[in-house]
Amino acid sequence: MSELEFATESRKELNGLLLSGKYLTFELDGEEYGLEILKVREIMGVMDITHVPQTLPFVLGVINLRGKVIPVLDLRLKFGLEYRQPDERTCTIVVEVVSPTTGARLLMGIVVDQVREVVGVRAEDIDHTPSFGFNLDTDYILGMAKIDGKVKILLDIDRIFGEGHLVAA
Amino acid sequence: MSEQNELIGALLDELAAQVMVLEPGDLMTYGEVLSRLEQLAIVCEGVGDPQLTRLAMALKAQMEGMILGESPDQAKGAQDLTTGVALAQTLMRGESSPAEVHAFIGGLGLGAKEPPPVGDEALAPAPAEEAASAPVPAEEAPAEEAPAAFMETSDEDDELLNGFVVEALEHLQSIEVNVLILEDTPEEQEALNAVFRPFHTIKGVSGFLNLLDINHLAHALENLLDQARGGHLVLDSEAIDVILAGVDQLRQMISEAQEANQAKRLRRKFDTSGLEKRVEGVISGVAAPEQPAPAAASAPKLGEVLVGRGVVDQADVEEALAVQAQRPDRPIGELLVQKGAAEPSDVAEGLRTQKALSQPARQIQAQEVKIDTNKLDNLLDMVGELVIAQSMVAANPKVSSIADRKLSADLAQLSRITSDLQKTTMAMRMVPIKQTFQKMVRVVRDTAKKQGKQVRLELVGETTEIDRNMVEKFYDPLVHMVRNSVDHGIEPTADRVKAGKPEEGTVVLSAYHKGGAVCIEIKDDGKGLDKERIIAKALQKGLIDDPEAFSDEEIYHLIMKAGFSTAEVITDISGRGVGMDVVQKTIDELRGKIEIKSELGRGSTFTIALPLTLAIIDGMVVEVGVERFILPTISVAESLRPHRQEYNTVQGKGEMIMIRGNLVPLVRLHSIVGVEPEVHDPWESLVVVVEHHGQRRCLLVDRLVGRQEVVIKSLGESLKDVKVVAGGAIMGDGKVGLILDVEHVFKHHESRRA
Numbered sequence: 001m002s003e004l005e006f007a008t009e010s011r012k013e014l015n016g017l018l019l020s021g022k023y024l025t026f027e028l029d030g031e032e033y034g035l036e037i038l039k040v041r042e043i044m045g046v047m048d049i050t051h052v053p054q055t056l057p058f059v060l061g062v063i064n065l066r067g068k069v070i071p072v073l074d075l076r077l078k079f080g081l082e083y084r085q086p087d088e089r090t091c092t093i094v095v096e097v098v099s100p101t102t103g104a105r106l107l108m109g110i111v112v113d114q115v116r117e118v119v120g121v122r123a124e125d126i127d128h129t130p131s132f133g134f135n136l137d138t139d140y141i142l143g144m145a146k147i148d149g150k151v152k153i154l155l156d157i158d159r160i161f162g163e164g165h166l167v168a169a
Numbered sequence: 170m171s172e173q174n175e176l177i178g179a180l181l182d183e184l185a186a187q188v189m190v191l192e193p194g195d196l197m198t199y200g201e202v203l204s205r206l207e208q209l210a211i212v213c214e215g216v217g218d219p220q221l222t223r224l225a226m227a228l229k230a231q232m233e234g235m236i237l238g239e240s241p242d243q244a245k246g247a248q249d250l251t252t253g254v255a256l257a258q259t260l261m262r263g264e265s266s267p268a269e270v271h272a273f274i275g276g277l278g279l280g281a282k283e284p285p286p287v288g289d290e291a292l293a294p295a296p297a298e299e300a301a302s303a304p305v306p307a308e309e310a311p312a313e314e315a316p317a318a319f320m321e322t323s324d325e326d327d328e329l330l331n332g333f334v335v336e337a338l339e340h341l342q343s344i345e346v347n348v349l350i351l352e353d354t355p356e357e358q359e360a361l362n363a364v365f366r367p368f369h370t371i372k373g374v375s376g377f378l379n380l381l382d383i384n385h386l387a388h389a390l391e392n393l394l395d396q397a398r399g400g401h402l403v404l405d406s407e408a409i410d411v412i413l414a415g416v417d418q419l420r421q422m423i424s425e426a427q428e429a430n431q432a433k434r435l436r437r438k439f440d441t442s443g444l445e446k447r448v449e450g451v452i453s454g455v456a457a458p459e460q461p462a463p464a465a466a467s468a469p470k471l472g473e474v475l476v477g478r479g480v481v482d483q484a485d486v487e488e489a490l491a492v493q494a495q496r497p498d499r500p501i502g503e504l505l506v507q508k509g510a511a512e513p514s515d516v517a518e519g520l521r522t523q524k525a526l527s528q529p530a531r532q533i534q535a536q537e538v539k540i541d542t543n544k545l546d547n548l549l550d551m552v553g554e555l556v557i558a559q560s561m562v563a564a565n566p567k568v569s570s571i572a573d574r575k576l577s578a579d580l581a582q583l584s585r586i587t588s589d590l591q592k593t594t595m596a597m598r599m600v601p602i603k604q605t606f607q608k609m610v611r612v613v614r615d616t617a618k619k620q621g622k623q624v625r626l627e628l629v630g631e632t633t634e635i636d637r638n639m640v641e642k643f644y645d646p647l648v649h650m651v652r653n654s655v656d657h658g659i660e661p662t663a664d665r666v667k668a669g670k671p672e673e674g675t676v677v678l679s680a681y682h683k684g685g686a687v688c689i690e691i692k693d694d695g696k697g698l699d700k701e702r703i704i705a706k707a708l709q710k711g712l713i714d715d716p717e718a719f720s721d722e723e724i725y726h727l728i729m730k731a732g733f734s735t736a737e738v739i740t741d742i743s744g745r746g747v748g749m750d751v752v753q754k755t756i757d758e759l760r761g762k763i764e765i766k767s768e769l770g771r772g773s774t775f776t777i778a779l780p781l782t783l784a785i786i787d788g789m790v791v792e793v794g795v796e797r798f799i800l801p802t803i804s805v806a807e808s809l810r811p812h813r814q815e816y817n818t819v820q821g822k823g824e825m826i827m828i829r830g831n832l833v834p835l836v837r838l839h840s841i842v843g844v845e846p847e848v849h850d851p852w853e854s855l856v857v858v859v860e861h862h863g864q865r866r867c868l869l870v871d872r873l874v875g876r877q878e879v880v881i882k883s884l885g886e887s888l889k890d891v892k893v894v895a896g897g898a899i900m901g902d903g904k905v906g907l908i909l910d911v912e913h914v915f916k917h918h919e920s921r922r923a
Contacts, residue, residue, distance in 0.1 A: 048902075048903070048904045048905075050796065050897070050904060050905040050906065050907060051796060051842075051843070051844065052884070052888060052891055052894060052907065053841065053842040053843045053844075053891065053893060054843075054890075054891045054892070054893065054894075055888070055891065061905075062888070062897055062905050062907075063905060064554075064899050064903055064904065064905050066550065066551070066554050067549075067550025067551055067553050067554040067882075067899065068550055068882070069882040069883070069884055069885065069897040069899075069905050070885060071884070071885060071887055071888055104886060106885060106886055106887055107885070108887070161887075164886055164887030165887075166887045167887075167888065167890040167891055
């Protein structure tokens with residue numbers, strides 16, 4: 001094994017160890033994604049959403065989460081997918097995101113097509129993020145987990161919503 | 170050798186820290202101290218330093234005595250240990266002489282175990298003095314180490330220091346309040362103690378934390394108050410000044426200590442010698458024979474009380490007093506009853522009155538618990554939800570169709586409890602305005618003194634409660650306005666005399682509830698606002714063009730405008746930091762209103778009406794399409810459905826509605842909030858006339874739902890840039906309604922039109 005190969009291998013191993021743990025998986029347009037379970041506060045059905053003006057298109061509005069007003073975001077719209085009318089399987093996952101720059105904590109609801117399960121991801125299941133080419137932003141992806149022959153995309157939710165840029169300029 | 174010395178030094182440092190916090194009777198620590206002292210003695214002996222060894226042995230013996238309970242006064246024992254350890258530290262550095270060591274050991278009362286050295290007689294009287302002077306080197310010695318010590322504070326130290334800072338600042342505030350009470354009633358023991366004790370605490374803790382300049386100053390002030398407590402000194406205005414100056418200085422020093430610690434830099438040292446000299450000056454005034462305190466300040470005599478009540482007359486009392494002079498053991502009441510001059514019940518009543526009078530209105534402080542405001546907010550959120558859940562259950566058609574008397578009674582009970590709970594939770598956010606008002610006493614005093622004016626501040630309605638968050642925000646503007654009243658309102662004494670007014674000016678600060686609002690009134694009997702000068706200034710600044718078109722009140726309001734410094738108009742004192750425009754801004758933020766009344770030569774009254782709480786807004790709920798919005802009722806003037814012919818489009822000015830002869834711009838709310846409305850034509854729908862800072866706009870909405878009080882919720886950090894929305898509110902059905910920010914709705918409308 002060359003030195004370079006060794007370095008790459010060990011980095012992979014380290015990355016795998018860092019990412020191993022429990023994930024909540026959900027479905028979005030036929031793909032399966034994973035969220036670190038520690039970020040998830042609760043899972044609800046679709047609530048009555050109040051639209052907020054002057055926000056970006058993926059911001060559906062705000063909801064009343066037991067007396068707290070929190071924003072609700074549509075992950076499909078954020079990922080450039082088509083809007084889908086909510087059905088009985090549509091879920092709102094309430095997550096606590098941490099801003100990577102300021103460390104501020106924000107609660108927000110994320111609307112997904114369907115919640116699947118909680119899976120334990122082991123280090124050896126994890127492939128580091130492949131490069132899809134120049135037109136795909138892989139910053140949002142922590143890594144890919146292969147479990148039972150299926151690929152789950154592990155999302156870096158802090159990076160997606162942590163900065164809290166929800167307001168239209 | 171040097172290693173040994175280092176070890177001794179380290180041992181001494183540890184000991185110093187331990188004995189400083191030594192609690193009498195704490196055997197655990199006693200044991201630790203003893204073992205350290207033993208180590209010390211052994212090491213010292215090894216080094217061959219006879220003085221240190223002797224001292225260590227003596228301290229060890231002292232500690233043993235304390236553990237075995239042989240030494241009667243444990244507190245003094247602990248004090249001696251502190252002194253001894255400090256002495257050992259100075260000895261290490263060669264700053265103390267063997268004679269001092271000897272004197273100290275002699276003072277411990279263990280001298281018998283020591284071979285009496287030569288010259289014992291000469292040193293014999295020393296111990297008493299030594300005990301007093303020894304702490305001085307002890308305090309000075311670590312001073313040189315202080316900077317170094319500060320560079321490497323541990324987390325624990327941080328915590329200690331932060332605790333100290335918070336506590337000390339609170340103490341200083343209470344000192345301030347009580348000192349001002351003392352100014353009126355210098356013999357009030359309770360207030361004296363209330364000033365003395367916090368100084369004592371600050372002294373103690375700052376000493377422990379090695380903040381020696383703070384320690385010194387607090388010590389000096391404590392001494393001063395101790396003299397007053399002992400009755401050796403009456404606190405005159407000079408003494409009060411010195412104490413207040415000391416409080417200010419301490420506050421600065423304490424804040425500096427905290428800042429330095431946070432920034433991990435060296436603490437700036439303060440020169441307090443000037444102040445300390447002043448303190449000494451006041452204390453040494455003791456030497457000059459002070460007038461004994463007049464007894465009038467204490468309780469009135471029973472005889473006087475009874476005469477005052479018309480029960481007996483002066484002659485009876487004098488007669489009884491004459492009898493009492495011979496029989497001092499007989500109370501005067503008894504004598505009066507015996508004489509038949511008074512009924513026992515009268516005397517009892519008199520005694521009660523006397524007792525009440527001798528206890529000057531104690532400030533009864535409600536028992537308090539400090540709670541994190543986040544917890545309070547959470548509680549409020551939950552209670553709000555409870556109310557909604559309760560009303561949803563009650564409104565459920567299935568539940569309401571059950572014709573059961575028990576159920577409906579229970580539901581009614583539940584609804585009462587929830588609404589009580591909500592009120593109580595709301596009330597938890599409220600604090601009496603008293604503390605804020607009392608701070609104004611100082612402001613008035615200082616401002617008046619600086620200008621050589623005589624001003625009295627009257628406080629009315631101090632118990633009026635106000636939202637805690639509001640108090641904080643309102644503090645600076647209030648200071649500004651009170652200062653203004655003293656500064657610009659009240660005339661110099663000479664002018665007042667000329668105008669036939671009392672020499673002493675009066676500022677009345679009052680708080681009261683009025684129609685769901687808290688009013689704070691600042692009233693002075695000064696010269697009043699000069700309308701002509703305000704007009705002249707406004708014309709010059711281009712703020713108005715036709716003074717005739719303005720009412721008096723509107724003219725007065727001009728002083729609240731930015732760029733209209735009252736300082737330039739009325740006196741030349743400036744540099745206040747906040748101008749009246751900032752006051753106006755704060756009042757706007759708090760959703761309040763200000764009213765100005767003034768009479769030239771008679772004084773001015775500023776009345777500020779604030780909502781009871783910041784947490785609740787009185788709102789007008791409107792619907793646009795499927796969404797509900799809330800407009801603050803304070804800015805809603807009226808609502809109406811215009812006739813078709815009242816709708817105009819004015820070239821270059823957009824859509825207008827003619828209301829009673831005035832053209833008011835039309836704002837289509839739906840286009841601002843991005844909602845599809847049910848109706849587009851104003852004459853088919855409804856307009857709400859909204860006012861902000863004198864500007865009026867018609868908001869086009871679909872429906873007016875009604876007036877409702879709602880709890881304001883923040884939309885959170887990520888949506889704070891949505892300017893047209895001031896916040897959210899949970900509506901009766903549990904959904905979120907948005908509260909509109911009228912100012913930004915207007916601005917948004919302007920920018921879209923432009």
